[in-house]
Amino acid sequence: MGRSTRKAINLLVIAVIVALGVLGLLPLIWLLYSTAVNGLPPLLEKGLSFITDLPPTPMSTDIGGIAPALVGTLISSSIATLLAVVSAVISSLFTREYMYSRISGFIEAVVRSFNGIPTIIVSMYVYTTVVLWMGEPNVVAASIALLIAVLPTAHYYLSSALRSVEERYREAALSLGFRRIHVLRYVYLGVARRQVASGILMTFIRAVGETAPLLFTMGFLTNSVFQGLNRPGNAISLLIFIYALSPYTNYHTVAWGAALLLLILVLIPVLLIEVLVKEARK
Amino acid sequence: MSCVVEARDLVVRLGGRTVLSGVNLCIKHNSISVIMGPSGSGKSTLLRVINRLIELNPEAEVSGRVVIMGKDIYEWDPYELRRYVVLVQQEPTPFPNLSIFDNVALPAKLNGVARSREEVEKLVRWALEKVMLWDEVKDRLRKPPTVLSGGQRQRLCIARALVLRPEVLLLDEPTANIDPANTLKIEESLKELKEDMTIVLVTHMPHQAARVGDFIYVLYNGKIIEEGPVGEVFLHPRHEVTTKLLERVL
Ligand SMILES: Nc1ncnc2c1ncn2[C@@H]1O[C@H](COP(=O)(O)OP(=O)(O)OP(=O)(O)O)[C@@H](O)[C@H]1O
Numbered sequence: 001m002g003r004s005t006r007k008a009i010n011l012l013v014i015a016v017i018v019a020l021g022v023l024g025l026l027p028l029i030w031l032l033y034s035t036a037v038n039g040l041p042p043l044l045e046k047g048l049s050f051i052t053d054l055p056p057t058p059m060s061t062d063i064g065g066i067a068p069a070l071v072g073t074l075i076s077s078s079i080a081t082l083l084a085v086v087s088a089v090i091s092s093l094f095t096r097e098y099m100y101s102r103i104s105g106f107i108e109a110v111v112r113s114f115n116g117i118p119t120i121i122v123s124m125y126v127y128t129t130v131v132l133w134m135g136e137p138n139v140v141a142a143s144i145a146l147l148i149a150v151l152p153t154a155h156y157y158l159s160s161a162l163r164s165v166e167e168r169y170r171e172a173a174l175s176l177g178f179r180r181i182h183v184l185r186y187v188y189l190g191v192a193r194r195q196v197a198s199g200i201l202m203t204f205i206r207a208v209g210e211t212a213p214l215l216f217t218m219g220f221l222t223n224s225v226f227q228g229l230n231r232p233g234n235a236i237s238l239l240i241f242i243y244a245l246s247p248y249t250n251y252h253t254v255a256w257g258a259a260l261l262l263l264i265l266v267l268i269p270v271l272l273i274e275v276l277v278k279e280a281r282k
Numbered sequence: 283m284s285c286v287v288e289a290r291d292l293v294v295r296l297g298g299r300t301v302l303s304g305v306n307l308c309i310k311h312n313s314i315s316v317i318m319g320p321s322g323s324g325k326s327t328l329l330r331v332i333n334r335l336i337e338l339n340p341e342a343e344v345s346g347r348v349v350i351m352g353k354d355i356y357e358w359d360p361y362e363l364r365r366y367v368v369l370v371q372q373e374p375t376p377f378p379n380l381s382i383f384d385n386v387a388l389p390a391k392l393n394g395v396a397r398s399r400e401e402v403e404k405l406v407r408w409a410l411e412k413v414m415l416w417d418e419v420k421d422r423l424r425k426p427p428t429v430l431s432g433g434q435r436q437r438l439c440i441a442r443a444l445v446l447r448p449e450v451l452l453l454d455e456p457t458a459n460i461d462p463a464n465t466l467k468i469e470e471s472l473k474e475l476k477e478d479m480t481i482v483l484v485t486h487m488p489h490q491a492a493r494v495g496d497f498i499y500v501l502y503n504g505k506i507i508e509e510g511p512v513g514e515v516f517l518h519p520r521h522e523v524t525t526k527l528l529e530r531v532l
């Protein structure tokens with residue numbers, strides 16, 4: 001094969017790859033575009049009060065705001081992320097230290113099976129236990145449902161972070177008299193701190209985006225911003241789902257604005273992760 | 283009780299291969315014992331048995347006895363054992379997430395060797411001076427160790443072991459990447475340090491063994507084939523392998 005033929009084939013392959021890449025990006029671009037076009041007007045019209053006002057009543061001319069949903073999402077996602085990360089640190093420490101043992105294979109299998117449970121079932125399960133026991137849907141129940149839903153994500157990212165730490169660093173630390181907790185703190189979480197931080201952000205993103213776990217657990221609080229962890233709350237994803245199904249046009253507008261806000265809320269951690277990953281490569 | 287480290291009929295198998303077969307040794311207080319042997323003879327493995335690092339390898343089978351400071355190694359809490367029997371690995375592995383200063387300071391802090399800020403700073407400086415690294419890094423103590431050369435990293439790893447003031451210091455080819463001038467100075471430091479601790483030194487350099495060693499053990503295929511005071515062994519090697527090692531043809 002001549003040099004020029006090889007060059008031509010090379011170019012052709014590159015062109016095909018670029019075309020496929022663009023094709024793959026198109027739906028994403030379209031999604032971002034339509035959310036921006038529909039979501040921007042309510043955000044611009046209301047400004048900051050979109051995130052501080054209560055939602056509108058069905059017939060009102062004002063579109064109100066989504067304060068209860070924003071607060072509920074931030075609180076429940078934070079609680080779920082915190083608990084998921086703590087459990088994932090423990091489970092990943094175990095699977096890292098006993099990489100080849102049966103118990104760590106067992107933990108991996110359990111986490112994988114968690115991943116397979118449809119999140120709507122998680123929501124029903126938490127309803128029949130926590131919600132019925134506490135008497136009404138509430139933020140704690142929603143956080144527990146979210147926790148179950150994002151646990152596999154947290155374990156996946158944290159265990160790959162811990163596994164990326166080379167064995168020789170662990171051996172070096174142990175050779176200097178480090179205790180197991182110090183190996184965790186300074187070696188695993190230290191050497192892989194950027195991967196760990198990305199993992200925490202990824203878990204948070206998952207929690208923020210989930211809807212199904214909240215359906216039976218969160219309630220739908222609209223007449224005040226927050227009433228306590230043991231009281232019904234709201235969430236952006238839930239609000240979008242319910243408002244989009246409603247017959248009222250002002251609700252549709254609010255839903256679009258909420259969708260854009262949700263995207264922004266997720267985009268910030270995504271950008272942070274990009275920065276972290278770039279720095280890690282340096 | 284004159285051995286700080288004593289091994290009796292030590293046999294180690296790794297993944298079905300016999301790596302050490304029947305090692306006996308007695309390492310004396312405040313001495314420098316040198317372990318020489320061709321590549322793959324089991325020198326690093328021997329050090330890893332002594333500080334129980336070997337048990338991280340699920341495939342390792344160890345039999346025989348190792349007694350440290352009068353106590354069987356399996357009677358020790360492994361973490362405590364490794365705090366008194368400190369190993370400097372063959373490849374330098376400074377923690378990349380910690381600064382040069384913290385690489386040395388952290389082991390001291392975690393093990394309670396130094397508490398106040400001044401104590402820690404003094405100790406870090408002392409250790410870095412002992413390995414002839416202080417002048418080279420004193421202006422960039424807050425930088426990560428990735429800015430250091432291979433030999434500088436190795437000296438950093440020796441320094442962070444020294445701050446623990448261990449009872450037994452296990453050094454696996456500590457000067458393999460270090461230039462001759464600094465090697466000589468580090469050897470001087472080791473001779474000074476043996477007043478406070480017992481040192482086991484793995485080396486491929488016969489000259490180094492002659493300069494710093496009190497006793498020498500020659501490992502070959504997992505067995506100690508020759509041992510004795512360095513002077514005697516060097517003058518009258520009884521085994522052909524020893525002769526070859528000393529002539530640096532093995
Ligand atoms: N994890 C392991 N699994 C199986 N075999 C191993 C393992 N580690 C080392 N070995 C084998 O054990 C033998 C001794 O290895 P060791 O590292 O102790 O040699 P060494 O004397 O330190 O050599 P060098 O001078 O090259 O550092 C070698 O034959 C090696 O292949």
Ligand SMILES: [Mg+2]
Binds near residue numbers: 327
């Ligand atoms: Mg070795």
